[in-house]
Amino acid sequence: MSVAPVEQRLGFAEPVALRTGWRVLPSRIFTLCVVELQKIRHDRTEIYTRAIQPVLWLAVYGETFTRIRAIPTGKVPYLDYLAPGIIAQSAMFIAIFYGIQIIWERDAGVLTKLLVTPTPRAALITGKAFAAGVKALIQALVVLVFAAILGVGMTANPLKLLGVAVLVVLGSGFFSCLSMSIAGIVLSRDRLMGIGQAITMPLFFSSTALYPISVMPGWLQPITRVNPLTYEVDGLRSLLIGTGGHLPLDFAVLFGATVLSITAASALLPRLAR
Secondary structure, eight states: OOOOOHHHHTTOSOOHHHHHHHHHHHHHHHHHHHHHHHHHHHOOHHHHHHHHHHHHIIIIIIHHHHHHTOSOOTTSOHHHHHHHHHHHHHHHHHHTTHHHHHHHHHHHTHHHHHHTSSOOHHHHHHHHHHHHHHHHHHHHHHHHHHHHHTTOOOOOOHHHHHHHHHHHHHHHHHHHHHHHHHHHHHOOHHHHHHHHHHHHHHHHHTTTSSSOGGGSOTTTHHHHHTOHHHHHHHHHHHHHHOOOOOHHHHHHHHHHHHHHHHHHHHHHHHHHHO
């Protein structure tokens, strides 16, 4: 007859199944993230093509508005002011169509196979969210290098750059999970593509990526204050060019929004697989 471990007989140890589940969760998230990132090795075209738009924003829009000085940014050159906003924008554009990929996996039968494994739904969603964050980091690096070439004055402090990476990953995680949540509702690539195109530019223009909130019309300012992209831009601007933002609030809002979006996407995932 088997004897239970002393810790369990005394009531100090947690159940084996629960302990195993919590131990397995991080490794499952990491594995799923690596699987997603391996797709980049087979097709790097996406990285190169997506780098074109942020480069054009900096080179054309940023340089032009720096010269005409149409947007008040205080003592900060407009190109410096714009660069963190373009980093956040490029990360959002990568993540916001992530739901299309999960619909493709549903159509190919991959999603159904994943859902019948012991892997928690939250691990599946979180792994994809982290993969979107890593892709966004690659994009952010491209923007940072090009901004430096244009003469944008940015920090070289390793701790601040680490904070930038965390903000980019959180922001991308939120928008990728938002996309997967929408996919769980509309269930169609065509509908998701239409909704994604309909919300990306309003999210971008209703944030502080291009201009400060003080120059916005009164009806737009409340929308800006509930837009997660605003907090990502504010945090990036504070860390990269030292504009004195509200970093604790920025990190808290993005972390909370990401957790909520992971929860929502995880709850809608079985509906997508039916």
